[in-house]
Amino acid sequence: MDINQLKNVWKEQKTTSFSREQILAMLKRKSSSVAKWIFYISLGEFIFWILFSLLLPESSLKLNNSSEFFVTAISVVNYIVIIGFIILFFINFKKIKVEQNVSELLANIFRLRKTVRYYIIYNLAMFVLSVILSTWWILIYDSEAINIPSNVKNNTAFWLGLVFAVFTVTLIIVISLYFFYRLLYGFLLRRLKKNYEELKQLQ
Amino acid sequence: MSTRQDIFANLVDENQGIIHKVCRTYADSDEEHKDMFQEVVLQLWSSFDSFKEESKFSTWMYRVALNTAITLFRKKKKAITTTEIEEYHSHQYKEIVEHDKQEEIDILYKSIKQLTEIERALVLLYLEEKPYKEIAETIGITEGNARVKINRVKVKLKEIMQQWI
Numbered sequence: 001m002d003i004n005q006l007k008n009v010w011k012e013q014k015t016t017s018f019s020r021e022q023i024l025a026m027l028k029r030k031s032s033s034v035a036k037w038i039f040y041i042s043l044g045e046f047i048f049w050i051l052f053s054l055l056l057p058e059s060s061l062k063l064n065n066s067s068e069f070f071v072t073a074i075s076v077v078n079y080i081v082i083i084g085f086i087i088l089f090f091i092n093f094k095k096i097k098v099e100q101n102v103s104e105l106l107a108n109i110f111r112l113r114k115t116v117r118y119y120i121i122y123n124l125a126m127f128v129l130s131v132i133l134s135t136w137w138i139l140i141y142d143s144e145a146i147n148i149p150s151n152v153k154n155n156t157a158f159w160l161g162l163v164f165a166v167f168t169v170t171l172i173i174v175i176s177l178y179f180f181y182r183l184l185y186g187f188l189l190r191r192l193k194k195n196y197e198e199l200k201q202l203q
Numbered sequence: 204m205s206t207r208q209d210i211f212a213n214l215v216d217e218n219q220g221i222i223h224k225v226c227r228t229y230a231d232s233d234e235e236h237k238d239m240f241q242e243v244v245l246q247l248w249s250s251f252d253s254f255k256e257e258s259k260f261s262t263w264m265y266r267v268a269l270n271t272a273i274t275l276f277r278k279k280k281k282a283i284t285t286t287e288i289e290e291y292h293s294h295q296y297k298e299i300v301e302h303d304k305q306e307e308i309d310i311l312y313k314s315i316k317q318l319t320e321i322e323r324a325l326v327l328l329y330l331e332e333k334p335y336k337e338i339a340e341t342i343g344i345t346e347g348n349a350r351v352k353i354n355r356v357k358v359k360l361k362e363i364m365q366q367w368i
Contacts, residue, residue: 003360006311006330007330009307009308009311010308010330011330013224013308015224018219018240020212020213023215023244024208024212026241026244026245027208
């Protein structure tokens with residue numbers, strides 16, 4: 001068989017074809033895949049934090065019952081809110097469809113980006129709030145749990161030092177968490193933003 | 204007045220045969236073909252601003268389509284079975300090409316699949332009767348090198364095709 005002769009066969013081949021509308025719809029698909037990844041990552045992150053808390057060694061703090069209840073209540077509220085966010089991500093992922101028109105798609109992408117931003121702000125704020133509330137609760141209602149030596153109990157410098165230490169550690173963790181989220185969701189958010197701007201231009 | 208999106212959609216619509224041929228050269232299933240087609244369209248759209256209108260749209264399209272298909276091909280981890288490939292080729296254009304021509308096309312594609320990714324691109328451009336200069340520019344080699352490589356790949360393809368006949 002001569003390869004040159006195959007040029008005619010090659011040329012005459014009829015290819016299946018997509019309609020103009022199908023081609024336009026393809027331009028919108030990438031947001032759908034980003035939404036899918038946001039949902040999967042948030043789910044993975046949720047499982048990661050649960051495993052992380054299970055694998056952590058038990059705290060040396062001997063909390064009384066009311067403090068235990070308080071700390072557990074904060075965790076439960078936190079998990080409920082996070083599950084709420086995961087459900088929202090899932091709804092967003094299901095909503096962003098190729099068949100949508102550009103306006104609907106723009107609205108959905110905008111909503112998804114907003115949800116991700118709220119999710120990150122919530123996580124950071126919740127961490128700071130839980131540190132403040134837990135520290136306050138333990139110091140006020142359960143001070144025996146942290147065995148403060150009696151000779152420093154009335155020492156202002158000690159308390160200032162303690163507040164400063166808690167503040168510094170919290171700040172370091174918040175900054176680390178912020179970079180963690182930037183890394184995890186930042187890339188996807190940028191892709192969504194780019195697609196959003198492209199679509200807006202089209203509109 | 205046409206929007207940029209309309210212009211793009213019309214150009215893709217008119218030239219979509221090119222993308223289908225590239226996809227069929229690199230994809231091993233209908234599903235993969237569709238995914239690859241969509242990825243090519245997305246890549247074309249995202250780089251549409253860089254398209255210089257003094258060059259032909261189809262030439263630019265070949266380059267983007269081949270780059271995308273080769274990138275996806277390299278990423279592909281799971282090899283699929285020969286049976287699936289054969290099924291894909293035998294039913295794809297079943298109703299639109301006469302039997303013997305379809306058989307020739309199927310054999311040609313099956314044989315092309317035995318080549319490396321760059322060889323596939325060379326054959327595709329050669330069968331499309333692109334001038335050597337354009338082939339060389341698309342692949343990123345010199346014109347002389349393109350001639351040598353195409354001659355070699357023609358011999359290789361012929362040998363492979365003889366297995367199927």
